[in-house]
Amino acid sequence: EAGVAQSPRYKIIEKRQSVAFWCNPISGHATLYWYQQILGQGPKLLIQFQNNGVVDDSQLPKDRFSAERLKGVDSTLKIQPAKLEDSAVYLCASSSVHEQYFGPGTRLTVT
Amino acid sequence: DQQVKQNSPSLSVQEGRISILNCDYTNSMFDYFLWYKKYPAEGPTFLISISSIKDKNEDGRFTVFLNKSAKHLSLHIVPSQPGDSAVYFCAATSYTGGFKTIFGAGTRLFVKA
Structure with a gap:
């Protein structure tokens, strides 16, 4: 079974620029999540889709x-315009029941 | 408002010994509690879960204990192996039209050979 795919893996942009992340969930999973994870913290939910x-x-x-x-x-997640504090790892996850399956994440650096 | 707390940022254990990771929560309405494991540059991977109506769930070397009166859960790893070195996230889920999950800040486990 293929896992959750995300791209790109890394992105460096300047503040006020825009950026987009892409996620392909596990086939058949109705629920899709986008999380922001800042270093030293747990994933924080940004948005959750049901279908x-x-x-x-x-x-x-x-x-x-x-x-x-x-x-x-x-799913796509877009940031426009980016701020310095948006530097983080953006994780996509999908689920059919309560446990979630995560992609590898996109590390965003805003300079 | 931290509904799920992992108060130990790190833990160091000798190979072969028991690792105990702790987690506290504040909301009595959570339906499931989960542990995820994360290696550097990878996304978290699901490890083990427990329903709020149970007090113990075991899967191989991993056991999760739930103490509802204390609003506390723990993950026991026995015996600990160097490959278990990772960040462990405690998470709690409630169902409100979809499963909503809140994560703790994580505990970094070091297993020394």
Whole structure:
């Protein structure tokens, strides 16, 4: 069974630039999550999708972050414009029940 | 508002001995508790879970204990192996139209050979 795929693995941008991350979840998983993980902290949920719909985006900074899930499968997360404090690892995960399966993450550095 | 707390940032254990990682939570409404393991440059991987109606779940060398009255859970690894060296995240899940999970800050385990 293929795991959760994410790209790119690493990205370096300057502040005020935009960036997009892509995620392909495990086939058949209805729920998809985007997390932000800052060094020394646990993953923090940004947005959660159930099929096409958003279940929880309460911690998504909506003035600069946006996300969509295409046809209930792939998902993209965008940051525009980026700030220095957005430097983190962005993790995508998918699940069918309570345990989640994570991709390798995208390490974003904003300079 | 930290609903899931891992108060030990790191733990060092000798190979072959027991590793005990601890986690405290504040919300009585969580349905499941989970442990994830994370190696550098990889995403977390699911290790073991326990339902809120149970008090123990075992899977090979890994056992999770849940003490609901104390709002405390622990992960026991016996015997510890050098390959167990990683960051361990405690997580708690509640179902409200979808499973919502909150993670602790993690404990870095060092297993010395």
